[in-house]
Amino acid sequence: MTSASDASNTCDGHCPRCDQNLNADIVASESCRESWNQPGLGSLSEIDTYRILRCRGCKTLYVQRMYWFSESQDPPHVTDWPSPPAPDWVGQLDDHTLQNLLHEVYGARNAGHRVLAAIGARAALDRAMVLNGAEGASFREKFKALREKGIISETEKRMLGKLTDAGSAAAHRGWSPKREELTTLIDGMKSFLHRTLVLKSAVNAISHPSRPKKSKGISDSSRPSQ
Numbered sequence: 001m002t003s004a005s006d007a008s009n010t011c012d013g014h015c016p017r018c019d020q021n022l023n024a025d026i027v028a029s030e031s032c033r034e035s036w037n038q039p040g041l042g043s044l045s046e047i048d049t050y051r052i053l054r055c056r057g058c059k060t061l062y063v064q065r066m067y068w069f070s071e072s073q074d075p076p077h078v079t080d081w082p083s084p085p086a087p088d089w090v091g092q093l094d095d096h097t098l099q100n101l102l103h104e105v106y107g108a109r110n111a112g113h114r115v116l117a118a119i120g121a122r123a124a125l126d127r128a129m130v131l132n133g134a135e136g137a138s139f140r141e142k143f144k145a146l147r148e149k150g151i152i153s154e155t156e157k158r159m160l161g162k163l164t165d166a167g168s169a170a171a172h173r174g175w176s177p178k179r180e181e182l183t184t185l186i187d188g189m190k191s192f193l194h195r196t197l198v199l200k201s202a203v204n205a206i207s208h209p210s211r212p213k214k215s216k217g218i219s220d221s222s223r224p225s226q
Ligand SMILES: [Zn+2]
Pocket: 015, 016, 017, 018, 019, 022, 055, 056, 057, 058, 059, 060
């Protein structure tokens, strides 16, 4: 099979090095199509396409599989390999529950389990808020607590609200995010965790010589003007 995007030799893919959905060159593409008659349903078919892609940003080569089934109402299921691992800083987190949760979120995403990954990202956000001292039974109460502590801005409060709403839709209504939506959800979670749990400690650990004290007897007004 040669799709329209194959004909133009480009497509979207999730680059394992950039960890983003980016345009990629299609280096090679091969498809396998099967059709059969199902009693009561008629003719069914499926197409499995494998592509070797080259990221147009960093030039990394990776593989993409796209599976299409004639009876599915969803867009073709796309999986990219190898998958980006969890960020290195996950190992620096003091909280092992959060560490394990994040490894499961990335594992679910990389296996194509978008609903589970979205639910996991919401749980990781919840855990991180508690670690930041947010009391309360609901997300609304936790956002309020974080805002009062000065940990998040009003803009970030609204953004976190949208992320947790998306996670709730996956948890309670079976909403399955598109690939790009899940990337946004995980990026938002990652950004909050890194800023509040990793970067804050790293910045506090910076050690530098203190500013030298001014010599007594020399005031700013006594310095020669320039
Ligand atoms: Zn790349």
